[in-house]
Amino acid sequence: MPEKDDVTAVMEKAHQYGQGHVFKYWDELNDSEKQQLLNQIKAVDFELLRRLADEHILEPAEQSVAGVLEPAEIIPIPDSDELLQKADSAGKTGEKLLRDGKVAALLVSGGQGTRLGFDGPKGKFPAGPLSNKTLFQLHAEKIIAMQRRYKTTIPWYIMTSETNDAETREFFEENKYFGLNKKDVIFFTQRMIPAMDENGKFILDSKHHIFTNPNGHGGTLFSLYDSGSLADMKKRGVEEIFYFQVDNVLLRMCDPVFLGYHVQDNAEMSSKVVPKKHPMEKVGVLGIMDGRLSVVEYSDLSEAEMKATNPDGSLKYDGGNIAIHILNLKFVEELVTGKLRLPYHVAHKKIPYLDEAGQLVEPKKPNGYKFEMFIFDALPFTNDSVVMEVVRDDEFSPIKNATGDDSPATAKQDLMNHHARMLTKAGVQVPFDSEGNVKGSVEISSLFALDERDLKEKIDKTFVFRDNLFLE
Ligand code: UTP
DSSP states (O other): OOOHHHHHHHHHHHHHTTOGGGGTTGGGOOHHHHHHHHHHHHTOOHHHHHHHIIIIIISOOOOOOOOOEEEOOOBOOOOSHHHHHHHHHHHHHHHHHHHTTOEEEEEEOOOOOTTTTOSSOGGGSBOOTTTOOBHHHHHHHHHHHHHHHHTOOOOEEEEEOTTTHHHHHHHHHHTGGGGSOGGGEEEEEOOEEEOEETTSOBOEEETTEEOEEEOOTTHHHHHHHHTTHHHHHHHTTOOEEEEEETTBTTOOTTOHHHHHHHHHTTOSEEEEEEEOSSTTOSOOEEEEETTEEEEEOGGGSOHHHHHOBOTTSOBSSOEEEEEEEEEEHHHHHHHHHTTOOOOOEEEEEOOOEEOTTSOEEOOSSOOEEEEEOOGGGGGGGOSSOOEEEOOHHHHOOBOOSSSSTTSHHHHHHHHHHHHHHHHHHTTOOOOBOTTSOBSSEEEEOTTTOSSHHHHHHHSOTTOOOOSEEEEO
């Protein structure tokens, strides 16, 4: 039975902020349901939510005048001896960092994967083209391979959210952490934030629960700190944090060249980018906005900016953000213990709600607003930052949608093509069609070969690729 004083104080506060309706069914609830609702409401930052309702729903400001945008400096894909030498030297620096145990991997996996429509954490999605290995397993095997190569430990921090934490942990437990040491896989949970309807009111999705969503991947920085994971990293001697998202099947785990450039520049937060597929591609680009490095979302770019070119004809704003970053641990610590406030982005979405009769309704069109923070909004806080261009076909193919672009089908094909090119580079003849797709099927486990360097050592050049190859 919740304490009476406690109940009164929480109810008063909710009323004071115009959210008293969340207690509409209070008298129908049993003790445990009352406690659940109370706990949920207690955790709400009412001031923040009031501000968000005012700014984004009730009195949205006119679109702010766009600032002055300039291109960011980008390390290009090496195409000269000089650049190759620089990359080589960066790689050596990064490798030392890995050998010295100063790198942690940080996976954000708290999202809800609504576009994919998969039931469960997206990391459980089977993405191996032949093996059907899950995204979690593909990432885990890369970490194991890197640990072996550099005789090191790369502690792996995984951010979940309330919606998938238990299921994610269970999955790792059931799968014996895919061969990793349990003590080096650390889970932490991000915060949730209430969504609001068209009138800025919280939305009940059951009589004792308001609808909340994970607070976006920008929430990572705060939750790393709150959960004690940042302190744990420090205790382990970690200095740099390699950030990645769950759905990219081509992720190059803890890339030493990227790490090397980042530390050689004393960078605080660095980013990988890929050239856009075409000028109007709907992707955020790295640019300097009003003097600060930022990711400028495509919706904030004018058509002229999207199509603007340099004197040599190349696109002026061509560094597409692929959400792979390195964050310096001290930088994160300073941000979260300082005055860091990341902006909230709002999205108009379909949110389940209780109708007048108390029945759950799944709306057919958007009926409310969700709020999220984005990790890349930490970039303007940096003084030094590296932006490194990489080959999309080798490093970025996310699973976002059920079909079409960025779907399981494209990701699996991209992974097979990547593995086929690894074989080619290792000296094996592999046929491709006119679109660059391998003729046949191929999958190479990271435990067999992380890249062509490993493959060259393991595979005989006389090896003949037929049409189906799985190397494990
Ligand atoms: P997306 O923005 O693509 O979201 O997340 P999503 O949840 O995977 O898919 P949709 O938009 O609902 O269809 C990119 C990465 O950020 C993580 C996701 O798990 C994914 O790895 N993420 C997103 C979080 O960890 N927390 C969040 O609140 C949002």
